[in-house]
Amino acid sequence: MIKEVLQQLEPLDAQIDALCSRADDAEMASTTTHAAELAELSAEENTLLQRCTSLTPEDRVFLARRPDRPHITEMIDNLFTDFFEQCGDRQCKEDAAILCGIARFHGMPVTVLGHRKGTTLEENLRCNFGMPGPEGYRKALRVMKQAEKFHRPIITFIDTPGAYPGRDAEERGQGEAIARNLMEMSGLTVPVLAIVTGEGSSGGALGLGVANHILMLENAVYSVLSPEGFASILWKDASRSGEACTMMKLTAQDLYADGIVEEVIPEPLGGAQRGRQLLFSRLDTAIAVHLAALCKMSGKALADQRYKKYRRIGEMRGA
Amino acid sequence: MSAIEKLFPTSPQERSFQMKARRDAGTAAPNWVPPQFVECKKCGRRATRQVWVKSQYVCPNCGVHLAIGAYYRLSTVLDHGTFKELNPDIAPNDVLHFPDYQEKLAAASVKTGLKEAAVTAIGRIGGVQAVVAVLDSRFFMGSMSTAVGEKITRAIEYAADKHLPLIIFSASGGARMQEGIFSLMQMAKTSAALERFNRSGGLYISVLTHPTTGGVTASFASLGDITLAEPGALIGFAGPRVIEQTIGEKLPDGFQRSEFQLEHGFVDQVVPRTELKEVLTRILQLHTQGRKRR
Numbered sequence: 193m194i195k196e197v198l199q200q201l202e203p204l205d206a207q208i209d210a211l212c213s214r215a216d217d218a219e220m221a222s223t224t225t226h227a228a229e230l231a232e233l234s235a236e237e238n239t240l241l242q243r244c245t246s247l248t249p250e251d252r253v254f255l256a257r258r259p260d261r262p263h264i265t266e267m268i269d270n271l272f273t274d275f276f277e278q279c280g281d282r283q284c285k286e287d288a289a290i291l292c293g294i295a296r297f298h299g300m301p302v303t304v305l306g307h308r309k310g311t312t313l314e315e316n317l318r319c320n321f322g323m324p325g326p327e328g329y330r331k332a333l334r335v336m337k338q339a340e341k342f343h344r345p346i347i348t349f350i351d352t353p354g355a356y357p358g359r360d361a362e363e364r365g366q367g368e369a370i371a372r373n374l375m376e377m378s379g380l381t382v383p384v385l386a387i388v389t390g391e392g393s394s395g396g397a398l399g400l401g402v403a404n405h406i407l408m409l410e411n412a413v414y415s416v417l418s419p420e421g422f423a424s425i426l427w428k429d430a431s432r433s434g435e436a437c438t439m440m441k442l443t444a445q446d447l448y449a450d451g452i453v454e455e456v457i458p459e460p461l462g463g464a465q466r467g468r469q470l471l472f473s474r475l476d477t478a479i480a481v482h483l484a485a486l487c488k489m490s491g492k493a494l495a496d497q498r499y500k501k502y503r504r505i506g507e508m509r510g511a
Numbered sequence: 512m513s514a515i516e517k518l519f520p521t522s523p524q525e526r527s528f529q530m531k532a533r534r535d536a537g538t539a540a541p542n543w544v545p546p547q548f549v550e551c552k553k554c555g556r557r558a559t560r561q562v563w564v565k566s567q568y569v570c571p572n573c574g575v576h577l578a579i580g581a582y583y584r585l586s587t588v589l590d591h592g593t594f595k596e597l598n599p600d601i602a603p604n605d606v607l608h609f610p611d612y613q614e615k616l617a618a619a620s621v622k623t624g625l626k627e628a629a630v631t632a633i634g635r636i637g638g639v640q641a642v643v644a645v646l647d648s649r650f651f652m653g654s655m656s657t658a659v660g661e662k663i664t665r666a667i668e669y670a671a672d673k674h675l676p677l678i679i680f681s682a683s684g685g686a687r688m689q690e691g692i693f694s695l696m697q698m699a700k701t702s703a704a705l706e707r708f709n710r711s712g713g714l715y716i717s718v719l720t721h722p723t724t725g726g727v728t729a730s731f732a733s734l735g736d737i738t739l740a741e742p743g744a745l746i747g748f749a750g751p752r753v754i755e756q757t758i759g760e761k762l763p764d765g766f767q768r769s770e771f772q773l774e775h776g777f778v779d780q781v782v783p784r785t786e787l788k789e790v791l792t793r794i795l796q797l798h799t800q801g802r803k804r805r
Contacts, residue, residue: 355729355748355749356757357748357749357753357754357757358749358754358757358758359754359758359762359766361748361749362747362748362749362754362766362767363775364775365733365775365776365777366729366747366748366749367728367729367732367733367747367748368728368733368777370729370730370748371698371702371728371729371730371731371732371733371734372733372734374698374699374702374703374729374730375702375703375705375706375709375734376706378699378702378703378706379703379706379707379710394686394695394726395695395698395725395726395729395730395748398695398696398698398699399729401699402699402702402703414692415691415692415695416686416688416690416691416692416694416695416726417686417688421753422688425688426688426689439607439609439610440607440691440692441607441691441692442691442692447692450692450693452692452696498703499703499707502696502699502700502703503664503700503703503704505657505693505696505697505699505700506604506606506657506658506660506661506690506693506696506697506700507661508601508604508657508658508661
């Protein structure tokens with residue numbers, strides 16, 4: 193459904209943009225007619241957008257994967273200052289599918305990292321569409337260990353279709369790299385805040401996701417596997433992914449209800465791509481609140497809290 | 512152990528364990544039955560079940576290691592009369608209320624006599640007390656559900672608490688799809704428990720058996736102080752079919768097998784099943800002397 197709404201919105205957006213740009217150099221007399229026209233168009237948009245208030249899980253998967261959704265580079269530009277990128281795993285390679293570095297958040301030095309999908313086709317290819325190999329996870333671990341050394345909080349942005357299922361990734365130990373990250377992240381003595389911004393699929397997402405607090409954007413999804421992979425494993429039919437979306441309980445709202453994520457950050461109507469500045473200001477507030485709470489805790493308390501957070505997932509009492 | 516001891520186990524717990532092990536091995540029939548023939552899945556060679564049991568289900572002809580059940584696996588490594596099961600009552604939890612899941616669980620349970628894909632126990636190996644966990648690939652492909660994650664985590668915590676070495680035999684298709692995100696989070700849970708176990712100075716030996724893939728490879732199976740693998744086991748994160756679809760070419764023979772993982776530096780040794788007990792004993796004994804424990 194959301195697909196059609198967004199398609200119908202496109203020409204309206206174009207008209208509004210055209211009017212706004214003309215209005216800049218137009219005279220006062222003409223602006224009044226523009227104003228009327230603008231009001232009419234935005235009213236039309238609003239009625240369309242009202243249809244976006246109740247989205248299905250499949251709609252959210254569609255939104256989470258949109259190429260024009262704000263990506264990590266934009267997040268870093270808008271939420272942090274003084275970003276310094278760190279490359280390479282110091283073992284064999286640089287993996288562009290994970291972006292790492294040091295930056296300031298409200299003046300405080302932090303380590304930022306996350307999946308990078310890229311925006312243009314060349315970038316997509318260079319970043320392998322956000323599917324990291326073992327080098328990416330090892331680079332991430334290197335900068336996280338460094339963050340621990342220098343007492344910097346860690347903020348990770350999760351947006352990946354999964355870890356890369358390729359031949360060389362297997363040869364260099366994809367499973368081992370992710371496993372190592374899960375283990376080492378659980379023991380870090382600095383605050384770790386994970387934010388799922390788009391699609392978080394399988395171990396590839398979890399490899400950057402063992403955090404004290406997990407935040408999710410309203411239309412982000414987080415699941416054991418992509419809905420297509422899920423459908424093809426269970427029913428040997430990838431085309432039943434729509435059905436899988438509903439069954440998997442992968443939306444931010446589901447995960448919040450299950451107690452796995454701490455906060456859901458509302459997006460503008462129609463998805464994050466329709467109001468970037470609004471989204472960034474909400475994200476900024478949320479990060480500030482969660483970091484402030486976590487920074488009050490001691491290193492040991494942080495590791496303990498993180499351990500307990502995962503320990504109680506699926507914990508069985510009495511048995 | 513003598514044949515007499517095997518026939519007349521001492522405690523009721525040991526009796527029931529031996530019975531389950533015989534059931535897993537396919538030799539539990541109470542009365543005499545005509546010799547059953549088992550065919551090797553690889554070379555097609557037929558031999559009586561007794562011959563297979565004697566070789567621990569390693570083909571006497573081609574050496575392929577067939578999958579074996581959890582209790583039978585335990586009976587091949589534990590000293591006689593030392594088995595004690597941990598948390599035997601933990602049962603699967605249908606967290607997502609997934610359609611048909613309950614029925615499938617019941618069917619798997621009837622087929623294998625197991626409640627879940629993991630069996631955890633304490634016992635002695637070569638006289639050394641250890642915590643041993645086994646995944647059983649006959650139950651939902653040994654996939655990691657919340658109950659499996661919970662059992663493994665409790666076994667790790669028990670080992671940390673009692674300062675015992677830990678051995679996990681992995682055999683798994685990965686995360687249990689029917690339990691969604693809860694299943695994924697068990698990867699973090701078990702790895703976090705191992706982080707604490709490591710810090711307490713515990714020894715963890717990971718034994719990879721056919722197949723060890725997906726979320727299990729990407730969590731506890733890859734985190735051993737010492738990693739052993741049975742010959743010819745498939746070990747990897749992504750399955751071969753997915754990789755072939757991704758890269759659009761056929762994978763060479765032996766890709767992701769134990770010997771391949773040894774060559775690429777992810778396994779300490781490839782050990783045949785019949786030698787496993789001896790090797791485990793040697794490793795455990797190497798760690799019992801001169802160990803400093805807090």
